[in-house]
Amino acid sequence: MYGFEALSFNIHGGYLEAIVRGHRSGLLTTADYNNLCQCETLDDIKMHLSATEYGPYLQNEPSPLHTTTIVEKCTLKLVDDYKHMLCQATEPLSTFLEYITYGHMIDNVVLIVTGTLHERDVQELLEKCHPLGMFDSIATLAVAQNMRELYRLVLVDTPLAPYFSECITSEDLDDMNIEIMRNTLYKAYLEDFYRFCQKLGGATAEIMSDLLAFEADRRAVNITINSYPYGHEELAVCEDIDQVRAVMEKYPPYQSIFAKLSYGESQMLDKAFYEEEVKRHCLAFEQQFHYAVFFAYMRLREQEIRNLMWISECVAQNQKSRVHDSVVFIF
Amino acid sequence: MEEDRRKDDEDNKLALQFMDSLHNYLSLTHSLSSTLRQGWLELASAKHSMGTSRVNTSVLDLKSHSASTTLKITENDDGTQPQFTLQKWVSSEHESTKLEDKNEHPQDSDTKSSDNDEVRKERDKSLSVFGVLISPKLRATQLSFEKALETLIDIANMRSSVLNSFTQLHKEVEDTKE
Numbered sequence: 001m002y003g004f005e006a007l008s009f010n011i012h013g014g015y016l017e018a019i020v021r022g023h024r025s026g027l028l029t030t031a032d033y034n035n036l037c038q039c040e041t042l043d044d045i046k047m048h049l050s051a052t053e054y055g056p057y058l059q060n061e062p063s064p065l066h067t068t069t070i071v072e073k074c075t076l077k078l079v080d081d082y083k084h085m086l087c088q089a090t091e092p093l094s095t096f097l098e099y100i101t102y103g104h105m106i107d108n109v110v111l112i113v114t115g116t117l118h119e120r121d122v123q124e125l126l127e128k129c130h131p132l133g134m135f136d137s138i139a140t141l142a143v144a145q146n147m148r149e150l151y152r153l154v155l156v157d158t159p160l161a162p163y164f165s166e167c168i169t170s171e172d173l174d175d176m177n178i179e180i181m182r183n184t185l186y187k188a189y190l191e192d193f194y195r196f197c198q199k200l201g202g203a204t205a206e207i208m209s210d211l212l213a214f215e216a217d218r219r220a221v222n223i224t225i226n227s228y229p230y231g232h233e234e235l236a237v238c239e240d241i242d243q244v245r246a247v248m249e250k251y252p253p254y255q256s257i258f259a260k261l262s263y264g265e266s267q268m269l270d271k272a273f274y275e276e277e278v279k280r281h282c283l284a285f286e287q288q289f290h291y292a293v294f295f296a297y298m299r300l301r302e303q304e305i306r307n308l309m310w311i312s313e314c315v316a317q318n319q320k321s322r323v324h325d326s327v328v329f330i331f
Numbered sequence: 332m333e334e335d336r337r338k339d340d341e342d343n344k345l346a347l348q349f350m351d352s353l354h355n356y357l358s359l360t361h362s363l364s365s366t367l368r369q370g371w372l373e374l375a376s377a378k379h380s381m382g383t384s385r386v387n388t389s390v391l392d393l394k395s396h397s398a399s400t401t402l403k404i405t406e407n408d409d410g411t412q413p414q415f416t417l418q419k420w421v422s423s424e425h426e427s428t429k430l431e432d433k434n435e436h437p438q439d440s441d442t443k444s445s446d447n448d449e450v451r452k453e454r455d456k457s458l459s460v461f462g463v464l465i466s467p468k469l470r471a472t473q474l475s476f477e478k479a480l481e482t483l484i485d486i487a488n489m490r491s492s493v494l495n496s497f498t499q500l501h502k503e504v505e506d507t508k509e
Binding site: 107111114120124127128179182222223226227310313314 | 380459
């Protein structure tokens with residue numbers, strides 16, 4: 001019953017909620033970002049990060065550093081936090097935490113299949129996969145020739161199996177079919193996650209439905225921007241960014257996002273969406289006794305890693321004036 | 332005396348030509364540097380937008396395929412100065428068709444518009460290794476690096492012109508000393 005989580009949540013979820021709130025307080029602050037934005041080299045960035053929770057992950061990396069190394073090591077921190085929480089969680093929190101990784105699993109499947117289509121070495125592809133999306137039989141994806149084989153040989157034993165019902169065809173895997181598969185799987189995953197959260201009920205259902213709906217809308221707008229004139233319902237008739245704006249401005253939650261963009265400007269749309277996403281995830285921490293804080297923490301940490309990637313690229317390319325183009329400050 | 336004046340004029344003309352070529356060469360190298368900087372930053376922006384799993388070297392296609400852009404080297408009439416021409420977006424279906432050939436004669440508007448569609452298709456095909464739905468930032472990256480390639484060819488032609496002018500000027504100076 002909504003409103004009475006305080007009576008029983010802490011029995012099973014209290015310890016992990018405290019852990020995740022502790023992790024939240026370890027996110028980089030404005031002062032950290034100010035220091036990072038003034039760095040001249042990647043070694044300076046490493047030095048500044050040594051005083052943060054990323055310190056132990058970067059301290060043994062030899063110079064010269066590369067931006068991909070910084071991103072990989074910071075991702076390991078996120079993976080360790082996640083694994084610690086997962087191994088301590090009981091049902092239904094453990095299932096909830098597993099749901100958070102299915103998006104990465106879909107991305108990894110698409111990466112392996114695309115790379116195999118382009119005759120890349122499987123080992124090389126496995127190294128590029130996101131660690132949160134790994135599963136045992138992932139390397140076997142390379143032998144599949146079409147969707148049916150993909151499902152039958154590999155994915156039937158993975159959590160993605162239920163999402164494949166709309167994708168199973170005997171058509172060969174090509175760039176277009178792979179893209180359709182990616183987006184169909186992600187749609188089915190978001191819908192399934194939404195249903196799971198609704199079953200949990202209470203504050204988890206209320207907050208997660210808002211976060212997942214925003215994620216779905218953001219993906220729909222990005223698909224439209226990246227592929228117009230083909231799109232989704234009303235977005236389908238749009239032929240440029242200004243028409244997309246005209247459609248989206250009818251919905252109050254998105255008015256503020258598109259208000260930040262000048263006409264014809266699609267480059268800053270990503271940043272505007274990320275800022276709105278961060279705002280919603282931060283708000284999730286304002287309430288207690290629900291699971292959405294775990295989802296919000298994972299997403300905020302991923303945003304932080306994106307920020308670090310962008311700052312590192314700007315420093316490495318000697319383009320520090322462009323740092324604020326894409327950095328989204330958290331808290 | 333008339334002849335001396337004419338010779339002086341020719342020498343001055345050669346010297347000016349040499350200085351102009353050198354100035355253009357330096358301007359082009361500066362332009363190349365800024366175009367490449369822009370391209371690399373746009374690539375980083377595309378990685379930030381689409382994610383590092385979608386934009387990385389491991390998705391590049393290793394299957395054998397013909398080059399979409401080729402370089403043609405010709406020489407001028409007296410064989411002293413090579414000329415570089417870029418043949419961009421050669422259609423993969425009709426390899427002998429040059430869709431975009433710099434320094435060729437201008438085309439009429441209908442031919443130009445159908446060629447532009449073909450060029451757009453070839454550009455999309457080239458980017459399809461990163462997926463079908465790609466960010467506008469990645470398309471901007473492609474255009475930047477395409478412009479950089481054109482600038483490189485202009486630099487090669489300009490360098491050829493500089494060397495040719497220098498050779499002629501040097502020869503004139505040597506002749507004058509004699």
